[in-house]
Amino acid sequence: MLETLLPILIFTALALAVIGAVRRMRLWRQGRPSRVNLFKGLAALPRRYLVDLHHVVERDKMISHTHVATAGGFVAAAVLMILVHGLGIANPLLGGLLLLASASMFVGSLFVARRRLNPPARLSKGPWMRLPKSLMAFSIGVFLITLPTVGLLPEGLLEGGSSWLLALVLAGVVAWGLGEMFFGMTWGGPMKHAFAGALHLAFHRRAERFGGGRSTGLKALNLENEAAPLGVEKPADFTWNQLLGFDACVQCGRCEAVCPAFAAGQPLNPKKLIQDMVEGMAGGSDAAYAGSPHPSQGLGGKPVGEHVGFPHGPIVALQGKALVDADTLWSCTTCRACVEECPMMIEHVDAIVDMRRHLTLERGKTPNKGAEVLDNLIATDNPGGFDPGSRLNWAADLNLPLMADLKQVDVLLWLGDGAFDMRNQRTLRALVKVLRAAEVDFAVLGTEERDSGDVARRLGDEATFQSLAKRNIATLAQYRFLQIVTCDPHSFHVLGNEYGEMGGHYVVRHHSTFIAELFDAGRLTFTPWKGGSVTYHDPCYLGRYNGEYEAPRNVLKALGIEVKEMERSGFRSRCCGGGGGAPITDIPGERRIPDMRMNDVKESGAELVAVGCPQCTAMLEGVVDASAEVRDIAELVADALVERPAGDASDGPRRPAATTTAEEVTV
């Protein structure tokens, strides 16, 4: 009886899975076109899955082993089952392998079940709670029906007239397993992540991310073509592979666990946001969502089931509610912690900025100080609305060499908008002191410099970003320099990773990288550190965006400082709350992000936190009753400088005669 029933079950499930797959693909294809090399992507899929994805999953060893046993067992068991039971190739070798595969899957599913016994808050419940049982049903069912094939059970056991009941029960268990694993995979069950996830890896819009690469710059909007939409208004405005990416979400909540806005009680849960996009793509309400909602002040979370979306309906309502509330999108600090943690390689920040672009460029709805900052950027080229002619006022006594005079230098020092901020001016003065001590041939653009466009772009104002970028690129094109050095990681990221698309290609270095190089070249000497314990806060735009974790630590080491690491440091560093225009849009939460970060500093026991970003400095210094002092790396280096004896200067490269008037070195 089973011999006839099994092939029918298997092929029915497969056929339904194919129908579901076609339906799902049609959902993705509602999106706008995106150029992807399909064959190359599919060819790269195994490597992307086994190496890149596994690398992220492996950060949690337990889950990684569980997933290898379960998923590996399932894929092998599914293929072998189709051969053995579907096509009836009753080969004892295949049967033995099938037993092995299903046993492995069963062991894995036991661990899945254990994790579901008392699941952490970040995991979604609902259908996900039945998944371990379904995995067990599939693995046990397949194991048992295969026993007779390899002769471990007498053939007659399931053949006897009285055992039809046993056969029926077995068939039922197998059907349950097949239903979840094959049918559910393409019809929206928890196993959807395997199907959509695999294709998402193959057709990812940032193929450079795989194989150890990095791709963090936002993609430019086409402003030349007036018919092209300005950002994303409705789910169908995403590119098809972005939609596919949303569908890949496995609702593990790793993003939720690291999101600074979520932790602060601001109305953003990245996992929920991705699920909102899935609901919008398929059309419907979020009532079935079974994870943590978007936080909401005083309510313990925005109620689920009140938001509805459609592929061609607006994501953010003009009035009332649609799929997502605008404050959810404006809560993001673009720190990329979610993207870094996502095992499915979903690009949350891209999606959020895409939707912000629509709100700003089409609706003019940048919240709070957003409109004022953007107007300032348009009218004065800096977000504070300061007189552009006063950009160099802080350095009136420093006689900074200007690019306009020199035309050609080794290092172009990019000041950033911190030049208008009195706190950051201290950092800049320290950096100038360090550069002069190392006899670096440098110059600044001075009043020719403009805002890099970072804030405008992250507030969704792509037009202002491109206008600033084009004018900056035109200015830079007049001069010759080997590299740009800046103490602002935001400028660093934008100049290095986002100007390329606009035609500006530069070698850009963060000041910590440059100082580390100067020290290694023997051009700087430091007095040993005498202060207290020090920790280091990784700026998002230096670390996660640009992978620079080592240089700042090397500089601190060179100063004789042993860094007391915070629990969240390196690629897991917690954001200071200052990125993505978040201080400008200022969405209320229950806590402040910088307060939480200074609490991290306190827990490390450090008396001083070294930073490398004007935003981080401003945010962390704004914390009242802080237990630690906030100092930029440049300041620490400048304080520890040993003035070099005059005769010793010969080992460094000589500076051009025009710039050796060094009496202004002391700061």
Place this chain on the structure above:
Amino acid sequence: MQPDRQQQQQGIDVAVLVSIGRHPTTGRARRAEQDARGLELALAMEAELPGTRISVLHAGPQADDSESALRGYLGMGLESMTLLEQPAGSDAILSLVEHLAATAPQLVITGARAERGEGSGLLPYALAEHLGWPLVNSLASVEKVENGVVTLLQALPRGQRRRLKVRLPAIISVDEAAPVARQSAFGPARRATFAITPTTPEADSELAQWHLAPARKRPKRLKIVKAASARDRFKAAAKSEGKGGQVLADVTPEQGAEAIYKLLKEEDVLR
């Protein structure tokens, strides 16, 4: 704007006059602050009074610089604006009067003072004089329109408000008392179109005779506050400075003019 809106409220034709602004720090062309507030007022009326039609007017030349500034207004959510084309330096008043007389809007909204050119703040008055319409300055909000009468809230110094009923058509001018203009969005600004209407410009002969020089900051007269407590300081800051003064009621225009003349002499405005 009143919750107890009545049925006879109906939409009206509103013309908003806009000029090219000038950023105070960088001097770049932009939407003028007051004119943008005027347009905001009109857009708020449109939202409150269905059927309100807004037409935006600018008299000036067609140029890239001015176009991007004008698109700043369009980005507030308009599909088009009328450009009364005339060379720079022409008098805007005549072409505006001609256009307004021909299109006959019921309400004309304008900023109190331009950020470029003469910036004398006389344009609303000159328009009112030419058209023979009433003018209300320093408007805070438009409350309702009923049977051809508009109820307005006028801003007076020190936060006072005066409610006025004005028969349409009328001209209203706005300054910083009106609500702040909404953000201008790039997409609508880019899509919007200009309806270019040629005019028969007349060169501003008076302006041509003027000698223009950059303004110098005038020294501020210092107010000496001899206050012992915070309360006194607050009173000194908040209380009106004027003392004495007289209310003239039921006087002939000649008597009134004489009183004003005397005061101006006393204050050293006229010598």
